[in-house]
Amino acid sequence: xxxxxxxxxxxxxxxxxxxxxxxxxxxxxxxxxxxxxxxxxxxxxxxxxxxxxxxxxxxxxxxxxxxxxxxxxxxxxxxxxxxxx
Amino acid sequence: xxxxxxxxxxxxxxxxxxxxxxxxxxxxxxxxxxxxxxxxxxxxxxxxxxxxxxxxxxxxxxxxxxxxxxxxxxxxxxxxxxxxxxxxxxxxxxxxxxxxxxxxxxx
Numbered sequence: 001x002x003x004x005x006x007x008x009x010x011x012x013x014x015x016x017x018x019x020x021x022x023x024x025x026x027x028x029x030x031x032x033x034x035x036x037x038x039x040x041x042x043x044x045x046x047x048x049x050x051x052x053x054x055x056x057x058x059x060x061x062x063x064x065x066x067x068x069x070x071x072x073x074x075x076x077x078x079x080x081x082x083x084x085x
Numbered sequence: 086x087x088x089x090x091x092x093x094x095x096x097x098x099x100x101x102x103x104x105x106x107x108x109x110x111x112x113x114x115x116x117x118x119x120x121x122x123x124x125x126x127x128x129x130x131x132x133x134x135x136x137x138x139x140x141x142x143x144x145x146x147x148x149x150x151x152x153x154x155x156x157x158x159x160x161x162x163x164x165x166x167x168x169x170x171x172x173x174x175x176x177x178x179x180x181x182x183x184x185x186x187x188x189x190x191x192x
Contacts, residue, residue, distance in 0.1 A: 047167075
């Protein structure tokens with residue numbers, strides 16, 4: 001069973017400037033939702049952005065991590081999305 | 086089927102069909118929420134697509150992840166190009182990009 005700390009650490013290792021918010025979707029430690037905010041996403045396609053996060057978690061995805069919902073933002077787009085609420 | 090044959094099958098399938106979704110289950114009976122969501126989105130846009138059930142064959146399930154170097158299912162292809170999984174498909178549907186893409190690539 002995975003913890004949000006384990007997953008967040010791996011994402012931050014790949015994207016050192018990132019803010020990471022994680023949610024266990026089922027409570028079972030194998031389905032997570034990740035909000036990743038990093039200016040390194042600037043200028044990249046959605047697929048490139050998601051791939052960066054996937055790559056950070058590639059070992060876990062081969063095993064205990066069964067499902068991962070990813071939402072990526074730059075600092076600016078995150079602020080905009082928060083203001084829109 | 087060998088792993089190599091599975092990869093060839095995947096390649097042929099995405100090249101011969103306009104829209105292909107590698108998913109868990111079938112379009113009528115999806116076996117996972119994310120696969121189901123993609124089916125729902127495509128149906129909602131009136132898109133004709135081919136569903137490939139990766140649960141039917143472990144070599145297919147492995148094969149698609151090797152083919153795209155993408156670790157999760159579902160995987161959506163339009164005109165042979167890998168578009169993304171459930172998250173990207175959902176975002177593109179919300180922004181109108183998906184409808185645009187489908188209009189440009191009629192089945």
